[in-house]
Amino acid sequence: MAQIIVVTSGKGGVGKTTSSAAIATGLALKGKKTVVIDFDIGLRNLDLIMGCERRVVYDFVNVINGEANLNQALIKDKRCDKLFILPASQTRDKDALTKEGVGRVLDDLAKDFDYIVCDSPAGIEQGAMMALYFADIAIVTTNPEVSSVRDSDRILGMLQSRSRRAEQSLEPIKEYLLLTRYSPARVKTGEMLGVEDVKEILAIELLGVIPESQSVLKASNSGVPVIIDQESDAGLAYSDTVARLLGEDVPVRFITEEKRDSLKGYLVANYVDT
Amino acid sequence: MAKQNLELKATSFTLSVLHINHHDLDLVAAELDNKLAQAPQFFLGAPLVLNLSAIQHTQIDFYALKQLLTDRNLIIVGITDASKEQIEQAKEMAIAVVKSGKQAPKAELPKRATKIVKQNVRSGQQIYAQNADLIIFGAVGNGAEVIADGSIHIYGALRGKAMAGAAGDNQSVIIANSLEAELVSIAGQYWLTEHLQQYTLNQRGCVRLDGESLTVESLPQ
Numbered sequence: 001m002a003q004i005i006v007v008t009s010g011k012g013g014v015g016k017t018t019s020s021a022a023i024a025t026g027l028a029l030k031g032k033k034t035v036v037i038d039f040d041i042g043l044r045n046l047d048l049i050m051g052c053e054r055r056v057v058y059d060f061v062n063v064i065n066g067e068a069n070l071n072q073a074l075i076k077d078k079r080c081d082k083l084f085i086l087p088a089s090q091t092r093d094k095d096a097l098t099k100e101g102v103g104r105v106l107d108d109l110a111k112d113f114d115y116i117v118c119d120s121p122a123g124i125e126q127g128a129m130m131a132l133y134f135a136d137i138a139i140v141t142t143n144p145e146v147s148s149v150r151d152s153d154r155i156l157g158m159l160q161s162r163s164r165r166a167e168q169s170l171e172p173i174k175e176y177l178l179l180t181r182y183s184p185a186r187v188k189t190g191e192m193l194g195v196e197d198v199k200e201i202l203a204i205e206l207l208g209v210i211p212e213s214q215s216v217l218k219a220s221n222s223g224v225p226v227i228i229d230q231e232s233d234a235g236l237a238y239s240d241t242v243a244r245l246l247g248e249d250v251p252v253r254f255i256t257e258e259k260r261d262s263l264k265g266y267l268v269a270n271y272v273d274t
Numbered sequence: 275m276a277k278q279n280l281e282l283k284a285t286s287f288t289l290s291v292l293h294i295n296h297h298d299l300d301l302v303a304a305e306l307d308n309k310l311a312q313a314p315q316f317f318l319g320a321p322l323v324l325n326l327s328a329i330q331h332t333q334i335d336f337y338a339l340k341q342l343l344t345d346r347n348l349i350i351v352g353i354t355d356a357s358k359e360q361i362e363q364a365k366e367m368a369i370a371v372v373k374s375g376k377q378a379p380k381a382e383l384p385k386r387a388t389k390i391v392k393q394n395v396r397s398g399q400q401i402y403a404q405n406a407d408l409i410i411f412g413a414v415g416n417g418a419e420v421i422a423d424g425s426i427h428i429y430g431a432l433r434g435k436a437m438a439g440a441a442g443d444n445q446s447v448i449i450a451n452s453l454e455a456e457l458v459s460i461a462g463q464y465w466l467t468e469h470l471q472q473y474t475l476n477q478r479g480c481v482r483l484d485g486e487s488l489t490v491e492s493l494p495q
Contacts, residue, residue, distance in 0.1 A: 150415070150416050150417055153396045153397035154398040156396045157396030157397060160393065201413075
């Protein structure tokens with residue numbers, strides 16, 4: 001049986017889609033057969049981040065409505081043969097996602113895959129509720145700032161009350177914190193919440209800390225999941241995150257300010273920019 | 275506007291209810307005479323309601339019963355707790371059928387139980403302990419609300435809203451490991467963060483009512 005992972009946050013723009021793409025790719029690179037589903041019906045982006053936007057023919061809603069079968073809608077990743085993408089529909093809205101329909105598609109996928117990664121839309125409405133309803137594992141993506149932390153807290157409440165596991169009184173969803181866009185320098189000056197502050201408020205296990213990095217934007221724009229870029233901090237941090245998700249014990253990196261030589265690198269980079 | 279010639283208003287009256295407990299009217303008459311002899315003035319022309327619950331299943335001579343009471347200057351204004359046949363008879367004789375108002379339930383002492391929540395209360399969640407104290411093993415997040423008719427104990431940080439004594443009990447208290455609340459309220463008296471922070475800075479403490487105003491007490495270590 002596949003593990004269903006929801007990447008969620010409540011707040012928008014914190015890095016759900018970037019993280020979904022990176023984590024799904026990371027799992028596939030580790031040999032797990034993985035499918036990543038875009039639940040953001042009407043505002044689909046995952047296909048861009050994964051670099052397969054030109055290959056979308058059928059989508060998730062077509063499969064739910066029986067207008068296409070799964071094999072027609074699933075897009076096989078070019079970089080990794082264990083990875084598949086199920087894109088969202090751009091012409092419909094979130095009400096196209098019904099509990100029965102989503103449940104049926106996930107059941108079908110669960111037969112073939114090891115991991116199903118659900119990329120949740122922002123908010124707490126139908127799309128987000130459907131993305132988290134069937135989850136076994138939740139990766140709560142949070143930026144180190146108060147509004148994001150509060151929205152994550154809200155989503156954690158939803159996971160504990162509105163999910164299938166909560167409604168059927170099964171073992172609760174395993175909740176993990178993924179702290180994204182983390183900037184140690186700004187934490188030091190008090191502009192940003194620190195890892196420990198967020199952990200204390202949300203009181204869930206930390207899965208990873210992704211440093212703020214130019215490479216994320218670059219990767220998104222070129223349609224390559226940032227985890228492929230093993231020269232960037234963000235890419236390495238996502239690799240660590242995936243390893244922890246698979247049960248490996250990996251220390252958290254990139255949460256203190258860089259040492260001298262990389263500081264020099266930073267200055268040089270800034271000098272070149274200006 | 276012309277004054278109306280009649281008005282309909284509801285008013286309640288206290289009426290004596292005579293319970294007829296036996297169908298043998300001779301026995302009833304004898305007992306009644308006894309009673310009347312004790313306080314003849316009190317019963318003179320007194321309006322009475324007859325309660326027939328004890329003789330619902332027996333045949334009685336309604337006319338004779340009415341006559342018996344009328345002879346003694348008692349006025350029947352209605353019957354209550356009567357059987358169907360008795361009600362029919364009463365209607366024929368133009369006697370009203372009345373229903374007694376439900377007896378006011380005895381003011382029960384509110385049963386105070388305890389509600390225990392063994393997890394963090396997240397933003398957007400609301401927990402209400404009706405007629406109970408509320409104990410939370412965990413934190414109450416910003417944007418969460420915990421409400422109890424009794425006291426609230428939080429073994430974690432209180433960052434959201436806590437309302438104790440919601441039904442008006444001014445002896446209720448709020449205790450938390452860290453008082454960082456958006457709002458604390460006891461029996462309707464409340465403080466927002468700003469006011470609370472004049473008394474405590476994210477410390478363990480107990481909020482209670484001192485007369486009309488709230489106060490924060492430190493707890494023994």
